[in-house]
Amino acid sequence: MTTSVAATLTREELLDIQRRMCEIRVFEDIVKDWFSRALVRGSTHLYQGQEAVAVGVTSALRPGDTTTCTYRGHGTVLAQGAPLDRSFGEILGKANGLCHGKGGSMHLTDLSVGALGSFAIVGAHLPINVGAGWAAQVLGTGAVSASFFGDGATNIGTFHEALNLAGVWKLPVLFVIENNLYGEYSPISTTTANPNLTDRALAYGMPGVQVDGNDVVAVFEAAQAAVRRGRAGDGPTLLEAMTYRHSGHSRSDPGKYRPAGELEDWLTRDPLVVAEQRLRDLGVDQVQLAAIRETASATVREAADRALSWAEPAPEDRFENVWATR
Ligand SMILES: Cc1ncc(C[n+]2csc(CCOP(=O)(O)OP(=O)(O)O)c2C)c(N)n1
Ligand SMILES: [Mg+2]
Secondary structure: OOOOOOOOOHHHHHHHHHHHHHHHHHHHHHHHHHHHHOOOOOOOOOOOOOOHHHHHHHOOOOOOEEEEHHHHHHHHHHOOOHHHHHHHHHHHHHOOOOOOOOOOOHHHEHHHHHEEEEEEOOOOHHHHHHHHHHHHHHHHHOOOEEHHHHHHHHOOOOHHHHHHHHOOOOOOEEEEEEOOEOOOOOOHOOOOOOHHHHHHHHHHOOOEEEEOOOOOHHHHHHHHHHHHHHHHHOEEEEEEEEEOOOOOOOOOOOOOOOOOHHHHHOOOOOOOHHHHHHHHHHOHHHHHHHHHHHHHHHHHHHHHHHHHOOOOOOHHOOOOOOOOOO
């Protein structure tokens, strides 16, 4: 596992990263509360515990780069720059939501920031990143496309097809496995013959890099190296971020199958706590750290209230924004 000690991020950049991770944490607290109060239909898949992956990788991207992610994707789309209020609005099914209330929790999309979509079908989106990488290569834009997916997706056919094509054509794609040790209720060891997922990179002619997914600095550094490689025309990278979801798979899962003490162990390495230690090493004091959490909380709560006040889509607009019209 890559453990970074190099300070490649400035103190100001790391402070901003911590703010963004705190906002995602509070966003998910609110979403969890809304679902338990039946304010939202369907289910939801929370990102708490994995914030350093989305924020670390997207911090290495620039405007024009693209991402895709899974149904556990609120954090990724927010990290890419989607507005808090319109993301909440989408989850609530409001007309002002990112997808005008037609997508919901599992389908947050914001093309204006390069967030090409959240996908509920495991592995469905990897070929979309390959397409985005191919377009960037053909058009010579220098853009990179980052695909976020779970450990479970590495056993899906599209994973292999996407990595192979990206490897053959040397496409600027960053494949990010968010290895949280479980696919739904199954530990990875019961579903995957070789749990060393970075080994799979060898088959497709690209580097495979494992990183501590709860250390945002380590994630950023690994992502930055992969992004530079992509922009230079040297092809894709498979990045495996080792992390852990704090709650069960979805709203209906209390996560009882997890061995006693496992969650508690991971909580000692909560990404927000790890980043706070990094900031303390850079001279940031406890008062400033508390202020980041408080400001993030106030900002997110304000956005949530705004989204709650928005109107539902009008019945006559039910077929709007469903089909592409051009
Ligand atoms: C093709 C497909 N098969 C099965 C499912 C049901 N399913 C939804 S989430 C999930 C687990 C995926 O685990 P992983 O890829 O590790 O992502 P995580 O939920 O841990 O983030 C499964 C099997 C699905 N949505 N799509
Ligand atoms: Mg998983």
